[in-house]
Amino acid sequence: MDKLKQRILRDAKVLPGNIIKVGGFLNHMVDIGLMRDIGKEFAAIFGGQCPTKILTIEAAGIPIAAMTSLELDIPFVIAKKFDSIEYVNPSEDYSAHVTSHTKKTSHVIRVSKSFFTPDDRVLILDDFLAYGDAALALIEIVRQTQASLVGVGICVEKSFQKGAEQLESKGINLHSLVRVQSLEDGVITML
Numbered sequence: 001m002d003k004l005k006q007r008i009l010r011d012a013k014v015l016p017g018n019i020i021k022v023g024g025f026l027n028h029m030v031d032i033g034l035m036r037d038i039g040k041e042f043a044a045i046f047g048g049q050c051p052t053k054i055l056t057i058e059a060a061g062i063p064i065a066a067m068t069s070l071e072l073d074i075p076f077v078i079a080k081k082f083d084s085i086e087y088v089n090p091s092e093d094y095s096a097h098v099t100s101h102t103k104k105t106s107h108v109i110r111v112s113k114s115f116f117t118p119d120d121r122v123l124i125l126d127d128f129l130a131y132g133d134a135a136l137a138l139i140e141i142v143r144q145t146q147a148s149l150v151g152v153g154i155c156v157e158k159s160f161q162k163g164a165e166q167l168e169s170k171g172i173n174l175h176s177l178v179r180v181q182s183l184e185d186g187v188i189t190m191l
Contacts, residue, residue, distance in 0.1 A: 001041050001177040004155065005190055007034060008178060014186040018130075018158065026155065027060035027127050038177065039067025042125060042153045045175050047072055049150040051123035053116065055079060055142065057098070057109060057134050060127040064155060068125055076125075077116070079109040079138060094144040098137035109137055113145075120147035129154040129176060132163030139172065151175060158183075159191055 013021040025031040042064070054076035056065040065076040081098075082088070088095040088110045095110040116122070122145070124138045135152050142149045150173065157164050157176035160183075167174045179191040 001038070003034060003037055005178045007031070008156065008180075009188060009190070012188060014183045014188060018161070018183050020128075020156065020158075020180065020183065020188065022127075022156070027063075030063045032063075035063050035067045038064055038155060039069075039071045041177060042068040042123075042175075043071035046123050046151055046153060049123075049173075050121055051150045052120045053077055053147075054123045054125055055111070055138055056125050057081070057138060061125055064125045064127060064153075068123075068153070077111055079111050079141060081107040081109055083107060094141045096137035096140040096144075099133045109141070111141060116145035116147050118146040120145065121150050122147050123150050124152045125154075126152075127155045129157045129163040129167075129174075130161045132166040135163065135167060135172075139167075139170075149173075153177075156180060 007025055011024055015021050052074055054065045054069050057079045058081055069076040088108055092113055093110040094113055095108055098109055099106045122142045126134055129135060152172055152174050154176040157179045159179045159181055181191045182189040
C-alpha cells in the first residue's frame with residue numbers, strides 16, 4: 001500500500017533493537033484518514049473470503065480492526081492482555097500466551113467463548129509482524145474456537161525477522177500492506 005509506505009518513509013523513526021516508531025500516525029496517535037484507507041485495503045483483500053468476524057489484540061490492532069470492520073460490516077473482537085493466567089476462566093474464555101520481543105514482556109490473551117461459533121470465518125488483523133508471536137497466539141485462539149481462519153492482515157511486516165516465514169510455513173493466508181527489508185544504519189528499506 002503506497003500511502004502507508006510513503007508515510008513510514010517520511011515520518012517513522014528507527015530505534016535501537018530494530019524497532020520502527022510509528023506512534024505519530026499508526027499506533028499511538030492515529031491518522032484516521034490513513035486508517036480508513038487501510039480498512040478499505042484489508043476489506044478489498046479479504047472481503048471475497050466472506051469473514052464473519054475480525055480478531056485483533058489490544059491495543060494497536062483496535063483502530064485497524066475498527067476501520068476494516070466498518071468496511072466489511074462485521075464485528076471485531078479484541079483479545080485482552082493479562083499478566084497472568086489467573087485472569088482466565090477456562091469455562092468462559094479462550095486463551096493463549098504471547099511474548100512481545102519489542103517490549104520484552106509476556107502476557108496471556110483471552111476472549112470470551114460467547115463471541116465465536118464454529119461457523120465463524122475469522123480474519124486476524126494487527127499493526128506489526130516481526131517474530132510472529134502475537135499472530136500465532138491469535139491463530140491459537142481461532143483454533144480453539146473451531147472457527148475457520150480466512151487470513152492474517154498486517155500493516156507493517158519486518159521481513160528480515162522470522163514471523164512471515166513462520167506463518168507461511170503453516171499455510172496461513174498472510175497479506176502485509178508494507179514489507180520492510182532492512183533497518184540497517186537507521187535507514188528503512190522496503191521490499
